[in-house]
Amino acid sequence: xxxxxxxxxxxxxxxxxxxxxxxxxxxxxxxxxxxxxxxxxxxxxxxxxxxxxxxxxxxxxxxxxxxxxxxxxxxxxxxxxxxxxxxxxxxxxxxxxxxxxxxxxxxxxxxxxxxxxxxxxxxxxxxxxxxxxxxxxxxxxxxxxxxxxxxxxxxxxxxxxxxxxxxxxxxxxxxxxxxxxxxx
Numbered sequence: 001x002x003x004x005x006x007x008x009x010x011x012x013x014x015x016x017x018x019x020x021x022x023x024x025x026x027x028x029x030x031x032x033x034x035x036x037x038x039x040x041x042x043x044x045x046x047x048x049x050x051x052x053x054x055x056x057x058x059x060x061x062x063x064x065x066x067x068x069x070x071x072x073x074x075x076x077x078x079x080x081x082x083x084x085x086x087x088x089x090x091x092x093x094x095x096x097x098x099x100x101x102x103x104x105x106x107x108x109x110x111x112x113x114x115x116x117x118x119x120x121x122x123x124x125x126x127x128x129x130x131x132x133x134x135x136x137x138x139x140x141x142x143x144x145x146x147x148x149x150x151x152x153x154x155x156x157x158x159x160x161x162x163x164x165x166x167x168x169x170x171x172x173x174x175x176x177x178x179x180x181x182x183x184x
Contacts, residue, residue, distance in 0.1 A: 076112050076115060078108065078114075079106045079108065081165070081166040081167055081169035081170065081172075082169070083107040083172060084105060085104070086102055086103070087102060087105070091162060091176050093179045094181075095180060095182070096154050096155060096156055096158075096182060100153065100154075100180075101149060101151045103148065103150070104140075104150060104164060104166070105147050106146045115146050116145065119142075120166070120167050121140045121150070121165070122137070122165045123137065123150050123152065123163065124136070125152050125160055126160060126161045126163065126175075127158065127160055128160055129159075131156055131157075131158035133155065139152065150164070154180050156180075157180055157181055157182040158179070160177075160178050160179075161176070161177055162174070162175060
């Protein structure tokens with residue numbers, strides 16, 4: 001009986017290897033998810049750092065510090081339309097016949113927010129197939145801090161495309177598909 005107990009406690013080598021492979025796979029998935037998150041929500045300098053690099057490595061720390069100091073000494077601007085973003089309820093849809101708003105944030109080529117206004121923002125709302133009607137322009141208010149509030153109203157229920165341009169070029173993600181439910 002003593003032999004049975006010890007063999008029941010000891011796992012076969014293939015089971016240990018399978019568990020190690022699972023742990024390694026989960027760690028790789030977590031690292032990939034973290035890299036995707038950082039690439040989406042951090043500055044371009046942070047996103048360009050290797051996602052799989054060991055953070056204890058002094059070489060990667062030095063390179064990251066050099067990139068940060070280079071970025072800190074570099075003046076912000078000019079506006080890069082491909083880095084500008086739009087966010088808010090109006091970019092997701094709403095109810096027809098009600099005002100919808102969202103905010104456009106201008107950024108430079110390094111992904112840093114531009115601290116002043118003056119960019120030429122244009123918003124065009126196009127009705128989808130079957131909705132009918134013509135394109136309309138959004139009303140843009142320059143907040144003076146690199147952000148712009150956009151307001152528009154659609155008259156019918158249906159699918160629309162919201163085209164957002166900065167200095168004549170589409171911003172990141174534009175055009176945005178939006179759906180409006182029936183108005184009140």
